[in-house]
Amino acid sequence: MSAPTLDALLPALTDWLPGQRWFAAKDRTVAEVRLVGHQEVTPADAVPAVAHAVIAVSFTDGPEDRFQLLLGSRPDVSGDLEHAVIGRVGDRVVYDGLADGEISRLLLSMIVSDTAVGSLRFVPEPGTEAPIVGPGRPLLGEQSNSSVIYGERAIMKLFRRATPGLNPDLELHRALRRENSGEVAPLLGAIEGEIVPDDGGAPVPMTVAMLQVYAANSADGWSMALTSVRDLLAEGDLRPDEVGGDFAGEAHRLGKTIGMVHRELARALGSERLGADGVSAVADWMLERLDAAAGAVEAVAARRDDIARVLEGVRAADDGGLVVQRVHGDLHLGQTLRTPRGWLAIDFEGEPSRPLDDRVRPDSPLRDVAAMLRSFDYAAFHQLAEWETGAEAPAYLQRRAQEWADRNRSAFCDGYAEIAGADPREHLAVLRAYELDKAVYEVLYETRNRPNWLTIPLRSMARLVGDPDPARGAPDH
Numbered sequence: 169m170s171a172p173t174l175d176a177l178l179p180a181l182t183d184w185l186p187g188q189r190w191f192a193a194k195d196r197t198v199a200e201v202r203l204v205g206h207q208e209v210t211p212a213d214a215v216p217a218v219a220h221a222v223i224a225v226s227f228t229d230g231p232e233d234r235f236q237l238l239l240g241s242r243p244d245v246s247g248d249l250e251h252a253v254i255g256r257v258g259d260r261v262v263y264d265g266l267a268d269g270e271i272s273r274l275l276l277s278m279i280v281s282d283t284a285v286g287s288l289r290f291v292p293e294p295g296t297e298a299p300i301v302g303p304g305r306p307l308l309g310e311q312s313n314s315s316v317i318y319g320e321r322a323i324m325k326l327f328r329r330a331t332p333g334l335n336p337d338l339e340l341h342r343a344l345r346r347e348n349s350g351e352v353a354p355l356l357g358a359i360e361g362e363i364v365p366d367d368g369g370a371p372v373p374m375t376v377a378m379l380q381v382y383a384a385n386s387a388d389g390w391s392m393a394l395t396s397v398r399d400l401l402a403e404g405d406l407r408p409d410e411v412g413g414d415f416a417g418e419a420h421r422l423g424k425t426i427g428m429v430h431r432e433l434a435r436a437l438g439s440e441r442l443g444a445d446g447v448s449a450v451a452d453w454m455l456e457r458l459d460a461a462a463g464a465v466e467a468v469a470a471r472r473d474d475i476a477r478v479l480e481g482v483r484a485a486d487d488g489g490l491v492v493q494r495v496h497g498d499l500h501l502g503q504t505l506r507t508p509r510g511w512l513a514i515d516f517e518g519e520p521s522r523p524l525d526d527r528v529r530p531d532s533p534l535r536d537v538a539a540m541l542r543s544f545d546y547a548a549f550h551q552l553a554e555w556e557t558g559a560e561a562p563a564y565l566q567r568r569a570q571e572w573a574d575r576n577r578s579a580f581c582d583g584y585a586e587i588a589g590a591d592p593r594e595h596l597a598v599l600r601a602y603e604l605d606k607a608v609y610e611v612l613y614e615t616r617n618r619p620n621w622l623t624i625p626l627r628s629m630a631r632l633v634g635d636p637d638p639a640r641g642a643p644d645h
C-alpha cells in the first residue's frame with residue numbers, strides 16, 4: 169500500500185479507531201488522523217498486500233497519540249474478513265491485517281527466516297526456532313494491544329502504541345531469556361521498525377511486535393481467583409480456608425514465582441541501593457502522581473493530604489535505603505498464567521498510560537508486590553461491586569471477601585519471602601505507600617475506563633489512609 173493509498177484511508181480510520189478495543193482514548197473525540205510513517209511489507213499489488221503504518225491521532229482537546237497498524241488489502245474481501253474492513257480505497261479493500269490468516273502466516277515466516285524490508289526487521293531470537301504452524305488466529309478479548317495465536321504453539325503481539333525506543337515487554341523478555349527464566353514464556357522473535365520522534369529529527373528504533381511461546385492449557389490468575397471467590401460467596405457460612413476452591417496454595421506458589429522473576433531481573437540488569445536523595449525522588453514522584461490524579465478525580469482531591477501522609481511513608485526506607493531494579497511495573501492477576509507446570513508472568517510493558525522513561529526507571533520490587541496485593545483486593549470485591557445496581561452487598565459477604573483477600577495476600581507474601589529471603593511486610597510503611605500509590609492510579613483508571621468498578625479502589629484507598637473498614641469484624645452469618 170502506497171502512501172497516497174494510505175492517505176486516502178484516513179477519513180475511514182477516523183470512524184474505525186474508536187471502535188477498536190486497543191484504542192486507548194475512547195473517552196476523547198478524534199479530530200484528525202495523520203499518517204506519520206509507513207513501510208510496505210509486500211508489493212502494493214500483492215494479494216494480500218501488507219503495510220505497516222504509524223498514525224498520529226489528534227483530539228478535540230489534549231495532546232495527540234500515536235498508534236501503529238498492520239494493514240492488509242485485497243481487491244475484495246468476503247466472509248471472515250468483513251468484520252475487519254476499514255474502508256475501500258481505489259480498487260482495494262483495506263482491513264486490519266492481523267485478521268487475515270495469510271498475513272499472520274507471512275509475518276511469522278518472515279521472523280523465522282530473519283528478513284528485512286525497508287525500515288522493518290523481522291528477527292528470530294538467537295538460538296530459538298519458532299514453529300511454522302500456519303495462519304494465526306486473532307485473540308479475542310480484553311487487550312491493550314492485539315495478539316494472534318499460531319496453533320497453540322506461538323503467540324505474536326502487535327504493540328498498538330507507537331512509542332520510540334525498545335518496548336520494555338521485549339526488553340525484559342530478552343533479559344529473562346538470557347537467565348533461562350522458567351517464569352516467563354520464552355521469547356521467539358520480534359518485528360522492529362523505526363519512528364520519527366514527536367519533535368522531528370532522525371528516525372529512532374521502535375518495537376512493532378513480539379513473538380513468544382504460547383502457554384497451552386493455561387488459565388489466567390484473574391479467572392482462577394474469581395472462581396475461588398465465587399465458591400466462597402456461594403458458601404457464605406464457610407471461611408475461605410474451609411471451601412473447596414481455596415486459592416491460598418496458588419497464591420503462595422505465585423508469590424514464589426514473582427520472587428524468582430525479581431531475582432532474575434536483578435541478575436540480568438542489576439540493582440542498586442538508593443541513598444536519601446534517591447528515596448526522596450521516589451516520594452516526590454508518588455506525590456506528583458497523586459496531584460495529577462487529584463486534579464482529575466474529586467474523590468482523590470478530597471483526601472489529598474491524608475493520602476500524601478501515607479505516601480510519605482516511602483521515606484521510611486531512608487535508614488536502610490531502597491533497593492531498586494527493573495520490575496514488571498503493572499503486575500496483577502490478569503498478568504499471570506497458570507500452566508500445568510506452574511505460574512508464568514506476562515506483559516512487562518508497565519502501566520500503559522505512563523511515558524516510556526517512567527516505565528523503564530528502576531523501582532523497588534515492592535511496587536510489584538503491592539500491585540499484586542491490590543489485585544487480591546480486586547478479585548475479592550469484584551463480584552460484590554457488581555452485586556445489584558444500587559444495592560450494597562450484605563455485610564457478612566463483605567467480611568468473607570475481606571477474609572479471602574487477607575488470606576491470599578498473606579500467602580502471596582509468604583511465598584515471595586521464601587525466594588526473596590526477606591518478607592515484604594518487614595517494610596510495612598513502604599509497602600503501604602506503594603499500595604496506596606497504585607490504588608490512587610486505579611481510581612483514575614476506573615473513572616476513565618470502568619466507572620462500575622470504581623468502588624473497589626475507592627474502598628481500598630479509604631482503608632489505606634486509615635479509615636475504619638466496614639468489611640472487618642466478626643461475621644454475623
Ligand SMILES: Nc1ncnc2c1ncn2[C@@H]1O[C@H](COP(=O)(O)OP(=O)(O)O)[C@@H](O)[C@H]1O
Nearest residue numbers: 311312313314323353380381382383388514515
Ligand atoms: N505466552 C502466552 N501464552 C498463552 N497466552 C498468552 C500468552 N501471552 C499472552 N497470552 C494471553 O493473551 C492475553 C493478552 O496478553 P497481554 O500480553 O496481557 O496483552 P496486552 O498487552 O494487550 O494486555 C493474556 O491475557 C493471555 O490470556
Ligand SMILES: O=P(O)(O)O[C@H]1O[C@H](CO)[C@@H](O[C@H]2O[C@H](CO)[C@@H](O)[C@H](O)[C@H]2O)[C@H](O)[C@H]1O
Nearest residue numbers: 312498500501502519520539542543546610613
Ligand atoms: O492489563 P493492562 O496492562 O492493560 O493494565 C491496565 O488494566 C488493568 C485491568 O485490566 C488494570 O488492573 C486493575 O484491574 C484488575 C482487574 O481487572 C486488577 O486485578 C488490578 O489489580 C487493577 O489494578 C491495571 O491497573 C491497568 O494498568
